[in-house]
Amino acid sequence: MINYWPLKYETPDVRRRTVDGLRALRKRIREAMPGTTLHDTLVLGTWNIRNFDDNRFGHGPRIKESMYFLAEVVSAFDVLAVQEICRDLGPLKQLIRLLGPNYDYIVTDVAEQDGGNRERLGFLYNKAKVRFKGVAGEMVLPVKDLIGHGGKRLQPARSPFGCEFQAGWFRFLFTTVHIYFGKESRGTPEYARRVAEIDAVAANIAQRAEKEPCSYILVGDFNIDKMGDPSGNALIRNGFQAAQNNMGSNADRTKFYDQISWLPRKGTVRQTRSDRNQGVLDVLPAVMGEDRFPDYRKAVEATVRGQLDKARTERAELAAKGKDSAAADKRIDKLEALLADADGLKDYYLKIWRTFQISDHLPLWVELSIDFSAEYLTRLRNMPGIQTRDNVEIPL
Structure with a gap:
């Protein structure tokens, strides 16, 4: 349950805006997603949470109600892979406090290498439902599998991050990625690097999965235009099954960057038979739709004024050094x-x-079955036995 109680200390305007947004968001979640269960199912997802939250681009930082909205979304998941967590973990800890004592997180160190953008990858999970099994690591490709680009042999721009979890009967190695983007157009060296990175990561995980006793789930921001193009086919080539994202998971629903895929072990990755066992949660219209611009106009104006103050300071510094300030003047x-x-x-x-x-x-989600007790009982019933000294047959 989200810790809503701090809202009583906010101003009436902030409290009203936040409560209205939370009500709309809760309704959207109820209509679009299955509710979480205690034993039967697992709601698993992935979300690129955009630059959370160092305001390096000057369009923030996040205001108070935004943190409540993010917490409400996270609470709809049992376990959620998150991309673009920044160096400062203060905002993430604030989010976890809002989520309450049942939620925890595991994140990587900051990616400092070329293309890493000083980002972290991580998982947020409900400890009452999902157990961290103590295994975690960032992927390092063998030298023979390094990615060729510009005459260099490279590791992934942001090291894929995997953790072993268990929910009910279901044990799984959950890996998240944020694949290198570069330029969007096919035929460019940057696009080729993107495809090669997906290929290398998927092949490495497929090789590991053959030696491990658990299922492998691979999710994240793959920067895939759509399944069926060379970047999307890189997953399929390496044996991954995908919960096809055919609905678009960027803000305007035109791109298919985010994907959930898996390598099942003995059929243990099973989507439920529900008619809504996967999807994209369209968050923005619920909490910050076009109709709510009047509510947020002052906050938007404050952001622009902050950009303006920064530009004026830059112009003054350039003038003091006798440098050309035309670009600052234009801004x-x-x-x-x-x-x-x-x-x-x-x-x-x-x-x-x-x-x-x-x-x-937008968050991408699937609902998986995690109760295999019926199948286990069937195996027990059909299991051959051994004879004891008392001539009593017991199962092997």
């Missing part, structure tokens, strides 16, 4: 015009600002 003019343009502010709110409050990606 200042643009920001001043934006503050005076209601339609422009609304467009900025919809296309940029709210995606740095929630995310420019």
Whole structure:
């Protein structure tokens, strides 16, 4: 249960906005996703939570209600892989406090290498449902499998991160990735590097899975345009089954970057038979839709004023050094015009600002069966026995 009680200390406006958003979001979750169960099913997902939360791009930081909205989404999952967690873990700890004592996290160190963007990968999970089994590690490719790019042999830009968990009867090695992006267009060296990185990661996991006694689940932001293109086929080539993301998981539902895939061991990765056992949770319209721009206009204006103050400081520093300030002047003019343009502010709110409050990606989820007790009883019944000294047959 989310810790809603701190809201009573907020101003009436903040409290009203937050409660209205939470009500709409809870309704959206009820309509789109299955509820969590204690023993029968596992709601597993992945979410690129966009630059959480160092405000390096100047479109934030996240305001108070945004943290409640993020916590509400996370609470709909038993275990959630998260990408783009930043160096400062303060915002993540704040999120965990809102989620309450049943939730915990495991994250990587910061990716400092080229293309890593100083990001972390991690998992948020409900300890009452999911147990961390003590095994965790970042993938390091063998030298023979390094990724070729620009005459170099490279590790993945952000090391894939895997942890072993157990929920009910289901034991699984859960790995998350944030694959190198580069340039979007096919035929570029950057696109080739992206495809090669997916190929190398998937092949490495497939090789490991042959030697391990648990199922492997691979999720994350693959930067795949769509399944069926070379980047998407890299998963299929290596034997992965995918909960096909055919609905688009970026903010405007046009890209298919995020994927959930698995290598089942003896059929133990089983989607439930429900008619809604996978999907994309469309968060933004519920909490920061077009109709809610008036509620957030002051916060949007404050963000733009912060950008304007920064640009003016930059111009003054350039002038003091006798350097050309034309670029800063142009940026200042643009920001001043934006503050005076209601339609422009609304467009900025919809296309940029709210995606740095929630995310420019949407959570992707699947519901899996984790109760294998019926099958186990069948195996026990059919198991051959051995004779004891008292001529009593007991199962092997």
